[in-house]
Amino acid sequence: MSRIFKVAVIGGGIGRAHIAEGYSARPDLFEVVVLCDIDPVRLGNVGKQFGIARQVASFDEVLAMPDIDIIDICTPPSLHLEQCLAALAAGKHVVCEKPLVGSLAEVDRLIAAAHGAKGRLMPIFQYRFGNGLQKARHIIQQGLAGKPYLATIETAWNRDAAYYSVPWRGRFATELGGALLGHAIHAHDLLSYLMGPVASVFARTATLVNPIEVEDTATASLEMANGALASLSVTLGSARELSRLRLCFEHVTFQSALEPYAPANDPWHIIPNSKAAATAIDAALADWRFVPSRFAGLFAAMHTALVDGSELPVTLQDARNSLELVTALYHSAEQRLPVDLPLRPDHPAYGSWLPEPFRG
Template sequence: MTRKLRVGIVGAGIAERHLAGFDWIKDLYEVVVLCSLDEDRGRKLCDRYAIPEYTQDVDTLFRRDDLDLVDICTPPDSHFDLSRRGIEAGKHIICEKPLFGSIAEVDEMAGIVARANGPKLMPIFQYRYGTGLQKVKMLIEKGLTGRPFLTTIETHWWRGPAYYEVPWRGKWKSELGGGLLGHAIHAHDMLNYVHGACAEVFSYGATLVNPIEVEDTATLSVKMANGSLASLSMTLGSRKEISRLRFCFHDLVAESILEPYTMGRDPWTFIAGDEAHQARVDEALAAYETHEDGYTRQFELFHAAIVEDGEPPVTLQDARNSLELVTAAYHSQRTGQPTPLPITASHPLYRSWLPDDMRAAQKFQS
């Protein structure tokens, strides 16, 4: 019989998408409590998804013996502390993006998880489980793509003034960054997921769309460790919202659909260099085994990792890779120079990528 994991959720915003994901796999998970300071939204979610208990006291979740897992869906500046408390209380943790506020915190959390010796932490990167992107991974593994040349990723969305009426958005202290961190972070993950580590980044960033503290438009030129190049662009000022991923290999071009929030899903196009190779590609694609996608697939795989004591499908290293790209981009924007990766403890932004005045205030407060 399948072991059902009991879940407590913290938050009532993005948590709704997590709940929809859990709802598809009720044989694997049971959400038994939701914690949110917003009682109206929290109780509505409890009613919609038949969650038996609502609370505003997060401390109770970590003290409960009947919870296997705590799912953190709160603003970014609370992620590290809540994750730490959950791991130290012996709970498995799911945490929304962006995971933490520095590479140092990711490294510190790796130590906390190792010392806890049992609880697992999984960052959220659900877009990598879109069927189209999974087919790219399959074709690479089957040797059907050839050597990579160039990747382009566009995250062109719209966020008007109403979006920033939520008090924590658009501020360095609470959101920890702008569109580069909170929106295009999925693009960074998909780039690393397909090609591995980045080697160097040059970036421009600007605040052009709304009067906020953080950037809402950015471009990145990236050298990958595998020798290929990548170009990423992000804006929250696109009246026509699109996301597009395009991977150019020696033997194949793979291109996504343009849907802004489901770009990883089918139908992607896969165009080979000649008819014979196209036939091989088409044969492989026809044999692809379709799974659930998005949050549901990531949660399925995490369940297997927990019950089989394996590695989470998305790891702290995966989150570190994406946050390294963010850190390097911010450093490049401020210095006007390319920034090499990886980001180590000697890097000036290792402990925080916040602007100098914010970092100074943060250090004084600590």
């Protein structure tokens, strides 16, 4: 019989999806025993929907509960660092929503804290999970794709005034960034997940769609460490929403599904460049086992890693890489210059990617 981890979910916004798609779909792996939210209406509604017995407003109260194995943090971004540090100090495993924290300095602080902790910390990147993308990753990992040439990554979503009526959104102090940090961060993580580290960026950002402080539209031109090129684009003003990844390698081109919030799902087009490549790819996928989408796939993989001590499906280093890319993109857009990675602690944006007037 598998071990059942007891989970406390903190924040009932996206936290509701963690429960609905991930935890309550696998009662053999997880039991959500606590919901914590400072909004009593949301607490009551989400708690009732999933029949969660313990509903509390105080995060500190959750930290003191001895039976909790995993604290899953789904609060606004500016709270993540302190809540992650406190949950690790309480000896719990921690799951935390994106963006993990607000700077490279903060992520390094968290990595140091996690190093000596009893529990393990998994940042959220649920877009990695879906059958189509996982097949593409398997083909690349088997060495069948060949030399990487080009990636084209689009995040074309839509956000309106109602979305920005939630007070923490749209402001540097509380959202910590705009479309590059809060929305396209998923698709940009997928770029590195499939094509490796980024070597250099040139970015432009603009606020065009909504009257907000942070950017809602951006483009960037990238050089990957392996020599491939990539183009990124994001807007929150697209009439029809989609996420799209197109990756051209020497032996195969991958084209994602267009589902905006689950681009990893089937159908992916896997287009071999030759008969030999087609045969090798067919052989590599002969015993393929279906990979569930989003939180269902991510949390099941997390369970395996927590039980057998293997690498988590999203690591702190993965979150650091994504925040390093964010830092480089913002610095490039602000300075109107190309920026090379990695960014060292003496880089001017290491302590904060925020524009000068918003730095603490």
